[in-house]
Amino acid sequence: MDKNANIVNLIVDGKEIKASEGANLLRVCLDNEIYVPNLCYLKEMEHPPASCRLCFVAIEGYPQPVTSCTEVVREGMVVMTDTPEVRRLQKSAFELLLSVRRISFCKTCIANKRCGLQKIARFLGVKLRVAHLNRIDVDREVDHTHPYLDYDPDKCVLCERCIFVCGNINKTPMLSLAHRGLNTSVTFFESAAILENSCKGCGACVEICPVGALTLKSHNKVTG
């Protein structure tokens, strides 16, 4: 908690919580050991992208669930993290994310066992194989053009975390989003020759990726 800020009292799932006024609600929940599924939020973010649409909570006085990563705590706020409406939206978003992936990924994936998706699946009690949605095959090739990194667009959940951490290190991120609709993906928008010098190969993006969509080439060579 920020020592200089005013302290506010709020209730999450019946538990009384004290937090700094204006703190991010998702972060306050997580700090108080109340898990809310999330993939795209990082506590360093000033403007979270709110793109994964998993961190829904119900707040008293609001007509429908809202994403907790875009809310700040207020005095007297009453929050519920597991109403039926909240779970419906979370499961729906999560199953949509799963519906564009192949389960066969897991066995060979570097994120296996520590993957953000596996964790959320356990929490929500959702099977990785979605029964009621057809699987959508986007089937894109792994992008090998980067001198140090490989990127698998079909694993990526487009949380933008990699872009954020790269931007923290390099001022302007060397990764960005490209394309539209279902074909949206991360891209290294410079050529390999330029990236060879501009990208330090620090691997911060690989580290932060919750699903193993970005990998270091060196790692891939050793294991693969």
Added chain:
Amino acid sequence: MTPNDNRSSIEKEYASLREEAKLRLKRLRETGQPNIYIGMATCGRAAGAIETKEAFEESLFKRDIQARIIPVGCMGHCYAEPLVLIEQSGFPTICYHQVTPGKARILVQNFLEGGDPCLEYVLGAMQPNDMLPCVTDFPRFGMEKRVVMEHCGLIDPDDICQYIARGGYAALVKALKMQPEEIIAQIKTSGLRGRGGAGFPTWKKWTIAREANSDRKIVICNADEGDPGAYMDRTILESNPHQVLEGLAICALAVGAEQGIFYIRAEYPLAVEKINNAIKAAREKHLLGPNILGSGFSLEISLFQGSGAFVCGEETALIKSIQGERGMPQVRPPFPALKGVWEFPTVINNVKTLASIPPIIRKGANWYAKIGTEKSSGTAIFSVVGDVVHPGLVEIPMGTTLRELIYDVCGGIPGRKKFKAVQIGGPSGGCLSEQFLDWPIDFDSLSEAGAMMGSGGMVVMNDESCMVEVARYFLDFTQKESCGKCTFCRIGTKHLLDILEAITKGEGTERDLELLQILSEDVKAGSLCGLGKTAPNPVLTTLRFFREEYEAHVFEKRCPAVMCRSLIAYYIDLDKCARGCDACMGSCPVDAIFTTKDRKKSIDQSKCVKCGECVSACPPEYDAVRKVSPPDRIPPEIVPQMEG
């Protein structure tokens, strides 16, 4: 200088501009030459206005007649393009419709030379007179209420004098003499709500930006207009750019901004040209730039060409795009009015919102508030397309019913067909059925019905339109235009599209209907920006009001509108087919048509690709090609034998 001196000097500068403009126009008229006004906006050009203009020029030259050709914008009567107005002494101004180059030559010869106004080409006179019926006698003209489009199609957009002579920029002059708070109070009294879709009260947005503490503020005209089939904003910019410019200047004055930006999609080259010309002309007259009319208020306006992505019309994405980043919506708050382009307070308004400002300031907030309904004041502008007799742009008072708009203003459904549905608000809107025909058109009624005012696209459909296909069409659009950022919109709309596609192919199941409903509700509730939040509307409304049509596709494999290719078949009615005729045979791209034993024609169903070419090829007097759904409805006796 005291404020009073300042005020009178603004007045004086404007009065001299007005005099100059009037004088110029008077001189034009005094020469005794006829004036020929040709509608040359994008729609007019598409209908052949350039060729019409050339025909007039050539013909005038050949006959050595002195006349002036004045290119004007569009009056909104798309069904009548190319539209021409002729001012000739001794006659009222006459409006001619569908003026082809041939008609242009005849008009020069018979009217300008011979004095015969060619009644057979006349749409009507522009003023009441005792010679010809007046256009206002027609409901299309009479029921409309022109506020935003008052001068559209009547003035040359490139000639600022024509706008000034009609009172243009008087509102800016009036506003320059008011306190900013007074201007905002006027807008509040007028009840004006944003025409960009959501109907947000304009005065509120302006107040937030006005009160924001910042030494730099920005105002933006949103002319991204990406809805398929909607072209109101383009037409206004092409026909009367100065009214929008004036509105933007008043907005800047009210919020305290010295920078304005027009955000126009690059696919609108003519609108871009007209706005550029307008900015230049206004600068030359000191109506823009530093120290406007000596008032001490300065405003620079620039133009930004958007890359044409639909989502860039969303205000937070538009801001990113102007900043040179990928046009992706952001979480609000912060709202642009507090933190917009480069974090400066930014007011973003739609073209029609801004074009409503000058008339409000000039004629008074109370005058405007009396037009329309209590909660939706003013006029609504729609581009009405589809199955109506008189498609085009219409401007009607809010509160007009759908029935009045479709049947009276737009002349009803052509070809004795039945009305089935009206799609309002484009990809974010909904399809309303007959039961809504007597509902008033205003922001709240349309939302309540499940549609949306949106940006003003309106498609009227007769009973030959399949509602599942309509939903599929819009979902195909939104899926492609989704910025890809958030899960529901990126992936959810794809599932919706896939299911709709399966249903139109007759592959849908009962479970699919349930899933469509649930998934639509989730995408609506879970998406980040307005695009995703409204994308399911076409699905939800068609499911609600045309459920039996979905069920026919799923359970009977039948398309009630006989439209979905996989669920229809063509056959030739042997009683009607004329022996020996082979008009259809050559039209079939896959040679599916063969000659029967008695020298009639028949279709080999295994070859037919259901393109419908034979329907158009069959002479109307025989009208022998039939379309059925499901395909097994072909009468059994129509399985004829091949020749020989």
